Amino acid sequence: MSVFSKATSSFVRQMQGDLDGSLIHVSRPHDSQKLVPLAVVVKRNRYWPWQRPKYQPSDFILRDLLQGDAAFDPDVTESPFISYNETSRDDKSGNWKAKADMVQVDVEGEGSSKRKLSFGNLQNQKVTVKRLLEDCRDRKLDMRHILVQQVQKRNEVLAVLKERVLTTTPCGITETQKKQGSCMGVLNLMGMLGTEISVQESFSVNVDRDISLEIPAQTVIAYSLLELEIQKELCLQPETFGGFESDSGTSSPSFDTVDQQRVGNGIDLSRIQPPKRAPLSALNSELQKQEESLCLLAELPVRRCLFEMLFKSLEDRDTLSLQEQALADWCCRAGVLELQPQSMNAPSCALLDLLCLVPAIQSENGSAAECSPPPQLTAVHLLVSAMEALPDETLFQLTLCSPEILQAIDELICQLRGSCQPLPDNSVPAILLEEDGKTWKLLEQLLRSSNVTLERVNDGLRAETGSEEGDLPLVLCLTIRGLSSLCNGDD
Template structure:
């Protein structure tokens, strides 16, 4: 994640109680000039139910989308907000060992980061919503506008900026990162005459990085929106109440392939998981029915010919949330578009392009007449998207704990979770995979920290092992189980 995005995200989390959770952090500094009062922002459609919406500022304001020549200026009030300064420090360490018939590898790592940000005196600007309603009365949207047509085709949502928080003076963000890593490997070969040859190698890596980011005055760091409910005639309403959502009238458009349809593998976009409200504390088995709905898709990962390469690629992505987000968006665009074979966004970063290039090796499913325009992404592509979106939904601490898990440990954790969620009864101690009890309890501690970071607790009682989930963190237990199952499927094999 970029330094700027980390800083603005931290600010929004601190302000969540005061703003009722309506603030959206600005992830990129160059989006600031687009986020003016009444700026039009596109709310990207969520592909999976657990995903949080993503927002993309456009180059337009509301009046650009209205019919008629009469423009209007928003009535904006300004007030001094707060002075915000923050210093945070994070220390992490871990190690794992891998063993095969002739190879032994010990990996260890430690890292620390310190971030200091000073936004100084912040200013809040608010649009007079009552005046806005009066200005929009009897006005209609130009349904021929290019942005409206593109958003309508993708079944996304338009919103307008009603509030924003911006800096008043130049300010700075500094981040210091230190990483240390070591690898000790031993390769034992048995010669043709029975002579044992031993080759040992070890190396260490030290990385120090200091980042200084200066932010100019009048930089927007957070904002809130009013979504638009748009009728097919071009009339629109502003969604004023909390938990009300905008969008296009359902029968106002048709497309050759809707992202809401469920494909022949039982996996679809935005499908209703029919989830009931879970109690505050519930056994892991409460997730079983929800997880079973996705297992058919995730099982397809184990049949990929390049699964080990994909596993290593995704494991690297766990270290960078920005890369995960870009990969998820690229996969969402691919899975939602009919012309999937032609999708090569120039805005992708290197890891995203590499991921799609690898997945291009999986043939697309064509229609009976073989028309490229009617090709659908293969079910394996949807399965990879499911896995990446689950990874992206996890908190930073969980992502870090996953990077400390060897492939063998991941598979053991997956096996343990499958046993725990298959029954409401406690799991006997002798059913726990042996690898989780090795290393003088270090692996078990890693397991506990991994589960706890996503609201799952392990408890050892006299009658066996219990695992419970809490509802305070929503879908975190679900997406953690999906992530572990998906990664375990990929690392199962030598391909």
């Protein structure tokens, strides 16, 4: 995630308690120029139920999409908002050890980041919705407009900007990152006379990075939308579900409604979210359904290469998001790959190139005969989308896990969610109890970062969801199962 996106996202999180939760953070400074009153924004439906909507500002405003030449100007009210300044610091550390036969590897790492941002005095601009409804009462949408046709074909949602928060003076964001790590390898050999020979190699890495970003005045940092319900003609109403009317007379809904109940892929997310302080077994039913797809990962001929590629993506959320989007587009086209290098970086292109080597995927690429993507492609997309849904802290903890530790954690989670009863201590994989408790501490930090707590009781070990609501326990379990499947065996 870019420095700008982190700052605006943090601002929106802080504001959600005071507002109605409708604010959307601006991801890129370039989008600010497009986010004018009544700007048309495309809301992309997501593939999996735990994914939040994505918003793409277009180059059009509402009147560009309406029939007729009669123009109208929005009635916009301006008012001072707040003065916003923030300073945050994050410290992380971890280590792991792997030993196999004659080779032993010890890895340690720690890092810290400090971010300071000052948006200064912010301004709020709101479109008078009542006036907008009157202006659009007899107007019809131009169904031949290229944007309308694209959105309808992809089953997406059109929305218009009704409110925005913008800076009034130049301001800045600074971020300082410090990382250091060390790796030591030991190779033990037996000489010809039975003498033990030990070869040791070690190295360390230190990285310091300072980032400073200057933001000009009149930069939009957050906004809210009014979704369009498109029937036989345009329908603009507050708190209306956006979408296009189908032949049955109903509109295709977006993934989130006004009561924050998210729906996607035909699954009501509220049905798979466990209550607070629930045993991990509460997710077992939904996990078993998704794991049927993840099992295919263990059969991929390129699974080890895929594991290394995705494991590296854990360190770069921007790359992870681009890879998820590329896979989502590929799946939505029923497995027909249409490369768009201008919207992807090198790791994303490399991921698609690697998947094209899989015979089951390659055989269907270039043909739209199938109405659904290959199941192997869906399995990879499921894993990457689960990874992308995890918070930064969880992604960092995962980077500290060796393949052996990941497989051990996966085994432990399967046992914990398989029963409501505590897990006996002697059933815990031995590798998790090594290193004087350091590996166990890593496990606890990993689970806690995604709202899962481990508790030792008299007769064993128990895992339950934490005090926060949400789908993080689900996506964490899916991520660990998927990565564990990829590092199972050789290509």
